[in-house]
Amino acid sequence: MTQEASQEAAVLLDVSDGYAVIRLNRPRAYNAMNLELADGLLQSLIACDEDPGVRAVLVTGNGAAFCAGGDIRAMQAHVDGDGHAGLFLKTLTVSLHGAIATMARMQKPVVAAVNGAAAGAGFSLAAASDVVLAADCAKFTVAYSAIGLSPDGSLSHYLPRLVGPKLAFELTCSNRTLSAEEARELGIVSKVYPAAEFQASARVFVQMLSRGPTQALARAKKLYAASFETTLETRMEQERQYLVECSHTADVEEGIKAFPAKRPATYQGR
Numbered sequence: 001m002t003q004e005a006s007q008e009a010a011v012l013l014d015v016s017d018g019y020a021v022i023r024l025n026r027p028r029a030y031n032a033m034n035l036e037l038a039d040g041l042l043q044s045l046i047a048c049d050e051d052p053g054v055r056a057v058l059v060t061g062n063g064a065a066f067c068a069g070g071d072i073r074a075m076q077a078h079v080d081g082d083g084h085a086g087l088f089l090k091t092l093t094v095s096l097h098g099a100i101a102t103m104a105r106m107q108k109p110v111v112a113a114v115n116g117a118a119a120g121a122g123f124s125l126a127a128a129s130d131v132v133l134a135a136d137c138a139k140f141t142v143a144y145s146a147i148g149l150s151p152d153g154s155l156s157h158y159l160p161r162l163v164g165p166k167l168a169f170e171l172t173c174s175n176r177t178l179s180a181e182e183a184r185e186l187g188i189v190s191k192v193y194p195a196a197e198f199q200a201s202a203r204v205f206v207q208m209l210s211r212g213p214t215q216a217l218a219r220a221k222k223l224y225a226a227s228f229e230t231t232l233e234t235r236m237e238q239e240r241q242y243l244v245e246c247s248h249t250a251d252v253e254e255g256i257k258a259f260p261a262k263r264p265a266t267y268q269g270r
Helices: 035-050 072-082 086-105 121-128 155-163 165-174 180-185 195-210 214-225 232-247 250-261
Strands: 011-016 019-024 057-061 065-067 110-114 117-119 131-135 139-141 191-193
Touching (some): 011 035, 019 035, 019 195, 035 057, 035 086, 057 065, 057 195, 065 121, 072 086, 086 121, 110 121, 117 121, 121 139, 131 180, 131 195, 139 180, 155 165, 232 250
Parallel strands (some): 019 057, 057 110, 110 131, 131 191
Antiparallel strands (some): 011 019
């Protein structure tokens, strides 16, 4: 099945072969986050969450950037008209934060394929993903304080968990740019690929996830998401419960049969 929005839409959704590709589609604006893009991202993620045929999601950008952050021109228009950008930012973050929450609670893995600059909300979107892949030309910068703003898009939740609170604060103060390799060394990025083969490599990666034991991956995602919030004993009891739940799935039956036969398991995600 293929679902594709108009090429003029701010976000494009394509579903095929068990996984979805969500493309931020404002390339001339470096995929800056305006109301249309934020809402399109939210609606696309909800569609993926609700579609049983989608077992993994890839989020990337069209053009030279992943996402350059909030749309500065839209903010300026509100400053000129209202004296401040509060209305724009309050409305924008409803959709953006809804999208981030949908990603976090979705049982399917969400992969950010950072093809270029990830600044501000773009950095937030990448950091909130389950796995981050980057082209070797990708750049990461917090960017918010460069225009006098504090972070949004869950960056204050995820970035300290990835790099520690002190480094997260320094990156916010300095707005220094991290290369893809620097981001990998800090644990923000999992894999870096040459730009020429990046989109193909990202698709191979997300396709691999879509063919995995989806029910087991969903429970692993929940366990890791709550790993800072519970005691050791509570975490192990949750592990025990999820392990037993997985044992009743068809995928575990298939995995157990495939192992002694020395063949790859064919998982159906159920």
